[in-house]
Amino acid sequence: MGSAGKSTIIRHLKYLCTTNSNYKYCNEDWSEKKDDENECDDDIWKNKIRENIINAFDIFIKQVYKNKDKFESEELEVFAKSLEHLYANKSEIPSVEMSDLFREHLINLLNDPAFKKALALKNKIQIDEPERKPFDGLSYFLNEIKLKEVFYTSYIPTEEDKIHSRLPTVEVHRYYFMLNKTKIEIYDAGGQASERVKIFIIKIY
Incomplete structure (x- = not known):
C-alpha cells in the first residue's frame, strides 16, 4: 500500500551500498551497478523535498488556527498565509524565489511560540483534513541549518x-x-490502486 515505506527501505539499502564495501547495488545479472538510469534527477528530488516541508508547515499553520492562537507578528501571519497558498498550488513551488527573506521567514515561523505549540501536537494533529499528516522524516529537516540549506537556490x-x-x-x-553473499531482489510497486495488482515481491537467495 502507499506510504508503507517500501521505497524508504530501498533508499536505505542504496545508501548502505555506498558506505560498506561488502554491500553492492547490482544489475539484474548481479554485477555491480554504478549508475541508476531510473533514479529521479536532482531537480525532482529537490522540488519534492521542498514540497514535503511546505506541506508540513501548512499542516502546523492550520493547527495554529485550530488552537485559536496567533503568530507573534503580522508579517509572520502574512507569510503563513503565503505558505498555505503555496501548498494549495504546489506547481508554483519550483518557481518560488529562494531569497534570504524567504529563508528568514521560515526560521522565524519555526521559532514562533504558536507554531512551536502546534508542532508539539505533531502526533495529535486535529485539523479538518484527518488524512493529512507530517512526513516521517520531518524532524531531520526542521532545524535552522537544514531549512536554510534546502531552500537555497543551489541546493x-x-x-x-x-x-x-x-x-x-x-x-x-x-x-x-x-x-x-546474500542476494536480495525487490519488486517495488506504487501504492496507487492501479499499481496494487503488481504488488511488490521480495526474494532472498
Whole structure:
C-alpha cells in the first residue's frame, strides 16, 4: 500500500551500498551497478523535498488556527498565509524565489511560540483534513541549518536527504542488492490502486 515505506527501505539499502564495501547495488545479472538510469534527477528530488516541508508547515499553520492562537507578528501571519497558498498550488513551488527573506521567514515561523505549540501536537494533529499528516522524516529537516540549506537556490539533495524524504513510487521497479553473499531482489510497486495488482515481491537467495 502507499506510504508503507517500501521505497524508504530501498533508499536505505542504496545508501548502505555506498558506505560498506561488502554491500553492492547490482544489475539484474548481479554485477555491480554504478549508475541508476531510473533514479529521479536532482531537480525532482529537490522540488519534492521542498514540497514535503511546505506541506508540513501548512499542516502546523492550520493547527495554529485550530488552537485559536496567533503568530507573534503580522508579517509572520502574512507569510503563513503565503505558505498555505503555496501548498494549495504546489506547481508554483519550483518557481518560488529562494531569497534570504524567504529563508528568514521560515526560521522565524519555526521559532514562533504558536507554531512551536502546534508542532508539539505533531502526533495529535486535529485539523479538518484527518488524512493529512507530517512526513516521517520531518524532524531531520526542521532545524535552522537544514531549512536554510534546502531552500537555497543551489541546493542539491544528498542521499541522506532522500532517505528522510517522501517520493511516492510510480509503476513497478526492480532492485537487486548483494549484502555480503546474500542476494536480495525487490519488486517495488506504487501504492496507487492501479499499481496494487503488481504488488511488490521480495526474494532472498
